[in-house]
Amino acid sequence: MFKIFPIDGGVCAPEGFVADGISAGLKKSDSEKEQLDVGYIFMKNPCKVCAIFTQNTFQAAPIVYFNQFVKDKESNFILINTKNANAMTGERGVSDVREVMECLIKKYPQIKNPIMSSTGVIGVYLPKEKIMESLDKITFENKDNFSHNRAAKAIMTTDRYEKEVAFEVVLQDGKNFRIGAMAKGAGMIQPSMATMLCFISTDAKIPEQEAQKILESCVQKTFNAISVDGDMSTNDTVMLMQSGLSQAYDSVAFEQALLMVMDKLAKDIVADGEGATKLVGFRVSGAKDVFEAQKCAKALSNSLLVKTAIFGCDPNWGRIASTIGASQVMCDANKLSIKIGGVLVYDKGEILFDVQREKLASTQMQKESFMVECDLGIADGEFTAYGCDLGYEYVKINADYRS
Amino acid sequence: MFKIFPIDGGVCAPEGFVADGISAGLKKSDSEKEQLDVGYIFMKNPCKVCAIFTQNTFQAAPIVYFNQFVKDKESNFILINTKNANAMTGERGVSDVREVMECLIKKYPQIKNPIMSSTGVIGVYLPKEKIMESLDKITFENKDNFSHNRAAKAIMTTDRYEKEVAFEVVLQDGKNFRIGAMAKGAGMIQPSMATMLCFISTDAKIPEQEAQKILESCVQKTFNAISVDGDMSTNDTVMLMQSGLSQAYDSVAFEQALLMVMDKLAKDIVADGEGATKLVGFRVSGAKDVFEAQKCAKALSNSLLVKTAIFGCDPNWGRIASTIGASQVMCDANKLSIKIGGVLVYDKGEILFDVQREKLASTQMQKESFMVECDLGIADGEFTAYGCDLGYEYVKINADYRS
Missing domain, CATH: 3.10.20.340 (ArgJ beta chain, C-terminal domain)
Structure with missing residues (x-):
C-alpha cells in the first residue's frame, strides 16, 4: 500500500521545479501599483509535457502554437499571461506567441521549447512588448518559499483567491514522489466559459506512454465534472510537467494522487465561481x-x-x-x-x-x-x-x- | 392574393368563441383582493383540437389526461388554471384532472370532452376544490368586449402584461376568416423552463389532415426559436381550436397568418422574460x-x-x-x-x-x-x-x- 499526505509548496513541491509570478504591467492602470500578471514554471531537466486543451473550435493562439511547434518535443518552460487570451487573433496571434518564445530562448539558453498559455479578453492582439520587457525578471532558482504562491497569484483573473495544492506519496518500499499544481478558474465555467487553466508538476518517473492516459482519465472525473468538453472557452488548458527526479513511481498511487490534486482544484474553481456563495x-x-x-x-x-x-x-x-x-x-x-x-x-x-x-x-x-x-x-x-x-x-x- | 390585417378581440375574434377569466382564489392571499387565476375558452361547435406538448419526460397530469382521454375526440372547452402545474403528481394528479373535468360536464351539458391546462408550482397536488367551486362563474356568451382580455390576464403568472393577438385574413374571392390567440410565458423559457402556454382559435375551415401539420411547422419557426424541444417545462402547450364557422380557407394564407400570430406571441414572451430589458x-x-x-x-x-x-x-x-x-x-x-x-x-x-x-x-x-x-x-x-x-x-x- 501507499500513503498520500498534503504538503506545502504548490507547484514547486516536487523536486526540480522553479516558479514565480512577475509583473508585466498588464493588470496595471495608471493609478494602481504593479500587480503580478505573468507566471512561469521552469523544470530543470526538459521532458515531454502532457496537455489537454479546450474542444472549442476557435482554440487560442498559444494552443495552436503548442500543437504546431512544441508537441512531442522536450520542453522545460511554461509562461502564462493574464488580461489577454490571444484568441480570435489569427496568424498574427500565433506569430506573436512565437516572437515571445524566441525572445525567451534568446535571453535564456537553458530554456528549451517554451510553452505559452494565456487567459483574458478575447479578440484583442497580445501586448507582446510589455510581456517581452518583463522577461528580464525571470530567475532560475526559487527566490524564497513563496515563489510558487506568487506564480499562482499571477495567473488569477477574477479569482478571489489563489488555487494551489501539493501531495507527497510514500510507496510501500519507502520511496516517495510528489505532485504539485496551481490553477485558475473563477468564471462559472460551463456554461459561461471563463477560462480554466491548470498546471501540474511532479517528480514521479512516469513511463512515457502512461502519463497522457492517466491525465485524461483524471480530467474526465474532475474538471470535466465541472465543464463539458464542447462548452469550453477558447483557452482552457491542463498541463502536466514531469521532472522524474524522484526516480519513484507506482501507477495506482500516482493516479490516486493526481485525482486528489485535480479534485481539490476543480472544487476550488467552482466554489470561487464568479459571485458564488455555495x-x-x-x-x-x-x-x-x-x-x-x-x-x-x-x-x-x-x-x-x-x-x-x-x-x-x-x-x-x-x-x-x-x-x-x-x-x-x-x-x-x-x-x-x-x-x-x-x-x-x-x-x-x-x-x-x-x-x-x-x-x-x-x-x-x-x-x-x-x-x-x-x-x-x-x-x-x-x-x-x-x-x-x-x-x-x-x-x-x-x-x-x-x- | 390575400390580405392579412390585425384586429381586436384576441381569442374571441374568430366566430364562435367565448372566453373569460374568473377567480378561484388561487392567487389570493388573505390580505389581497381576488385576482383572475382561471381562464377558459368555449367553442360553440365541438371539433378536434390540435395540440403540441412539451418533450419533457415528466409531462404534467393535464397533458397525460389529454393524451389518454381527449385526443382524437371532438372537444369544445379548455380550462386553464395558474399557481399549480399539477406536475410530478402521479396518478392522483391525473384523477384530479378527471374529477374537475367531470364536474364541468355535470354542470354544463353543452361541454364536450373538456381539456385542462395548468401552470404554476411543480410537485404540489391540484387545489381541485377551489377550482371546482369557481366553475359556477362560467358563462357561455361573451359578457362584454373585454372577456378575451380577462382570459389572457387570468393565465398570467410572472408575466408583466397579457399576450394577445388576432388577425383577419381576406381571400381573393372576398371570403374571410380570423385567427386569434392568447399566451403566457414570462420565464426566460430555455434554459430556465418556465411554462409557455398558447391557445389559438380560428373560424377557418381547415381540412382535418392539414391542421396539425401546419401547427407543427409554425411552432418550429416561432416558439421553437425561443425554446428547444428537449429543454421545456413539464407543462408547455400550444393548442389550436377551429370552429370552421367562416366556411373560408386557403392553406397558404392560413399558414402565413398563423405564423404571424405565433411570431408575435413568441417575441412578446421573450421581451417579457423575467427581468428582461431587451x-x-x-x-x-x-x-x-x-x-x-x-x-x-x-x-x-x-x-x-x-x-x-x-x-x-x-x-x-x-x-x-x-x-x-x-x-x-x-x-x-x-x-x-x-x-x-x-x-x-x-x-x-x-x-x-x-x-x-x-x-x-x-x-x-x-x-x-x-x-x-x-x-x-x-x-x-x-x-x-x-x-x-x-x-x-x-x-x-x-x-x-x-x-
Missing part, C-alpha cells in the same frame, strides 16, 4: 449508464432556475425534477427519488415535501456546501457534477463593461 | 445547414456571458465568437463575420473593433431591441433565435422563495 454537488445515481448520469448531473448544475433557487435557499424540488425530465435521459417519475441536503423530498412517485422537511432542507441549503442527490432508479450509472449558485454578484461581475 | 435576435447565416444554424443561434441566445454582456451594453464580441466555437458547429475563424446592431466588428479573420465601432455598437445595444448577426461563411444554413438579457431582476424573481 458549492453544490449534484449526484445522479441509478441512471441507464454513466453517460446519462453525467448528462443529467450537468443539466442540474447548469440550470438557471436550480442555481437561483439554491441562491435563495429554496428547496424547490419541482425545478430539480423538471430539469431531470428535460435532460432527455431515461427516467420515470415512479422510480425517481430526490434528496436535498440529505432530506428526502420525493420518493418514487410520492411527494414527501411537508413543512417540516421543507424547513430542514432549507436549513441544509444555507450551508456553504451540500449535496443534491437524485436516484433515477433505472440502472446503476452514476456521476457527480459540481456547481454553484447564481446571485446578484454574478450579474454584476459579468455585466460590468469588458470584464 | 429583445435580441441572434441571426446565424452561412451555416452548414439549418440545423447547425439553429444550434449555434440557440447557443448564443442561451449563453450566460452573452446575456450579461447584453445587459451591460458591452459589445464584447469575443464572448460571441467563443460561444460559436463552443457550439460544436462547423466554423472557421477566417470565414466568420460578426455584426452587433448592424456594426461589423469581426470580418473573416480581421478584427475591426476600434474605439469608434465599439462606441457605435454599444449605442445600438442600448436600444430595446437589436440584432446580433453571425455569418459562418460555410454554406447557406440560416436561423434566427430570440433571446433577452440577464440582469439583477432575473435573480431577484427566481431566488425569491418559491417563485
Whole structure:
C-alpha cells in the first residue's frame, strides 16, 4: 500500500521545479501599483509535457502554437499571461506567441521549447512588448518559499483567491514522489466559459506512454465534472510537467494522487465561481449508464432556475425534477427519488415535501456546501457534477463593461 | 392574393368563441383582493383540437389526461388554471384532472370532452376544490368586449402584461376568416423552463389532415426559436381550436397568418422574460445547414456571458465568437463575420473593433431591441433565435422563495 499526505509548496513541491509570478504591467492602470500578471514554471531537466486543451473550435493562439511547434518535443518552460487570451487573433496571434518564445530562448539558453498559455479578453492582439520587457525578471532558482504562491497569484483573473495544492506519496518500499499544481478558474465555467487553466508538476518517473492516459482519465472525473468538453472557452488548458527526479513511481498511487490534486482544484474553481456563495454537488445515481448520469448531473448544475433557487435557499424540488425530465435521459417519475441536503423530498412517485422537511432542507441549503442527490432508479450509472449558485454578484461581475 | 390585417378581440375574434377569466382564489392571499387565476375558452361547435406538448419526460397530469382521454375526440372547452402545474403528481394528479373535468360536464351539458391546462408550482397536488367551486362563474356568451382580455390576464403568472393577438385574413374571392390567440410565458423559457402556454382559435375551415401539420411547422419557426424541444417545462402547450364557422380557407394564407400570430406571441414572451430589458435576435447565416444554424443561434441566445454582456451594453464580441466555437458547429475563424446592431466588428479573420465601432455598437445595444448577426461563411444554413438579457431582476424573481 501507499500513503498520500498534503504538503506545502504548490507547484514547486516536487523536486526540480522553479516558479514565480512577475509583473508585466498588464493588470496595471495608471493609478494602481504593479500587480503580478505573468507566471512561469521552469523544470530543470526538459521532458515531454502532457496537455489537454479546450474542444472549442476557435482554440487560442498559444494552443495552436503548442500543437504546431512544441508537441512531442522536450520542453522545460511554461509562461502564462493574464488580461489577454490571444484568441480570435489569427496568424498574427500565433506569430506573436512565437516572437515571445524566441525572445525567451534568446535571453535564456537553458530554456528549451517554451510553452505559452494565456487567459483574458478575447479578440484583442497580445501586448507582446510589455510581456517581452518583463522577461528580464525571470530567475532560475526559487527566490524564497513563496515563489510558487506568487506564480499562482499571477495567473488569477477574477479569482478571489489563489488555487494551489501539493501531495507527497510514500510507496510501500519507502520511496516517495510528489505532485504539485496551481490553477485558475473563477468564471462559472460551463456554461459561461471563463477560462480554466491548470498546471501540474511532479517528480514521479512516469513511463512515457502512461502519463497522457492517466491525465485524461483524471480530467474526465474532475474538471470535466465541472465543464463539458464542447462548452469550453477558447483557452482552457491542463498541463502536466514531469521532472522524474524522484526516480519513484507506482501507477495506482500516482493516479490516486493526481485525482486528489485535480479534485481539490476543480472544487476550488467552482466554489470561487464568479459571485458564488455555495458549492453544490449534484449526484445522479441509478441512471441507464454513466453517460446519462453525467448528462443529467450537468443539466442540474447548469440550470438557471436550480442555481437561483439554491441562491435563495429554496428547496424547490419541482425545478430539480423538471430539469431531470428535460435532460432527455431515461427516467420515470415512479422510480425517481430526490434528496436535498440529505432530506428526502420525493420518493418514487410520492411527494414527501411537508413543512417540516421543507424547513430542514432549507436549513441544509444555507450551508456553504451540500449535496443534491437524485436516484433515477433505472440502472446503476452514476456521476457527480459540481456547481454553484447564481446571485446578484454574478450579474454584476459579468455585466460590468469588458470584464 | 390575400390580405392579412390585425384586429381586436384576441381569442374571441374568430366566430364562435367565448372566453373569460374568473377567480378561484388561487392567487389570493388573505390580505389581497381576488385576482383572475382561471381562464377558459368555449367553442360553440365541438371539433378536434390540435395540440403540441412539451418533450419533457415528466409531462404534467393535464397533458397525460389529454393524451389518454381527449385526443382524437371532438372537444369544445379548455380550462386553464395558474399557481399549480399539477406536475410530478402521479396518478392522483391525473384523477384530479378527471374529477374537475367531470364536474364541468355535470354542470354544463353543452361541454364536450373538456381539456385542462395548468401552470404554476411543480410537485404540489391540484387545489381541485377551489377550482371546482369557481366553475359556477362560467358563462357561455361573451359578457362584454373585454372577456378575451380577462382570459389572457387570468393565465398570467410572472408575466408583466397579457399576450394577445388576432388577425383577419381576406381571400381573393372576398371570403374571410380570423385567427386569434392568447399566451403566457414570462420565464426566460430555455434554459430556465418556465411554462409557455398558447391557445389559438380560428373560424377557418381547415381540412382535418392539414391542421396539425401546419401547427407543427409554425411552432418550429416561432416558439421553437425561443425554446428547444428537449429543454421545456413539464407543462408547455400550444393548442389550436377551429370552429370552421367562416366556411373560408386557403392553406397558404392560413399558414402565413398563423405564423404571424405565433411570431408575435413568441417575441412578446421573450421581451417579457423575467427581468428582461431587451429583445435580441441572434441571426446565424452561412451555416452548414439549418440545423447547425439553429444550434449555434440557440447557443448564443442561451449563453450566460452573452446575456450579461447584453445587459451591460458591452459589445464584447469575443464572448460571441467563443460561444460559436463552443457550439460544436462547423466554423472557421477566417470565414466568420460578426455584426452587433448592424456594426461589423469581426470580418473573416480581421478584427475591426476600434474605439469608434465599439462606441457605435454599444449605442445600438442600448436600444430595446437589436440584432446580433453571425455569418459562418460555410454554406447557406440560416436561423434566427430570440433571446433577452440577464440582469439583477432575473435573480431577484427566481431566488425569491418559491417563485
